[in-house]
Amino acid sequence: xxxxxxxxxxxxxxxxxxxxxxxxxxxxxxxxxxxxxxxxxxxxxxxxxxxxxxxxxxxxxxxxxxxxxxxxxxxxxxxxxxxxxxxxxxxxxxxxxxxxxxxxxxxxxxxxxxxxxxxxxxxxxxxxxxxxxxxxxxxxxxxxxxxxxxxxxxxxxxxxxxxxxxxxxxx
Numbered sequence: 001x002x003x004x005x006x007x008x009x010x011x012x013x014x015x016x017x018x019x020x021x022x023x024x025x026x027x028x029x030x031x032x033x034x035x036x037x038x039x040x041x042x043x044x045x046x047x048x049x050x051x052x053x054x055x056x057x058x059x060x061x062x063x064x065x066x067x068x069x070x071x072x073x074x075x076x077x078x079x080x081x082x083x084x085x086x087x088x089x090x091x092x093x094x095x096x097x098x099x100x101x102x103x104x105x106x107x108x109x110x111x112x113x114x115x116x117x118x119x120x121x122x123x124x125x126x127x128x129x130x131x132x133x134x135x136x137x138x139x140x141x142x143x144x145x146x147x148x149x150x151x152x153x154x155x156x157x158x159x160x161x162x163x164x165x166x167x168x169x170x171x
Contacts, residue, residue: 022090
């Protein structure tokens with residue numbers, strides 16, 4: 001895979017069909033807090049109501065075709081020095097370095113664009129080994145296990161917490 005074909009950009013309503021391709025896959029949405037999208041109308045509604053107004057949710061694109069997203073959500077009030085990152089990539093592109101490259105790109109941009117941001121955190125379910133590898137390849141530090149911490153798809157699950165500081169080196 002030529003990683004120069006990967007880009008990040010804001011979502012557009014015209015991404016609905018591409019979004020639906022991966023957001024309708026239970027393998028892809030397994031660790032996401034939102035349910036699998038099942039129709040073009042749901043895809044359009046999600047893009048319009050959540051993706052576009054989000055403070056920093058970028059479509060991961062391969063040749064400008066949406067194949068996932070990376071999202072950085074800053075905390076509020078006195079905690080704006082901290083943000084949470086999440087990402088997802090279409091299953092057909094797993095294992096090709098795309099999520100890793102997209103996360104690297106996001107980290108480079110977000111610290112420049114959001115002054116005062118010092119720490120980005122990621123919460124990853126213990127079973128989600130692929131996502132753990134992505135974070136570690138980018139340079140995130142695994143800080144610990146949070147037992148029975150995250151609610152997802154009807155269960156309270158154990159999560160690893162990872163962090164990346166503005167002073168850390170992107171790998």
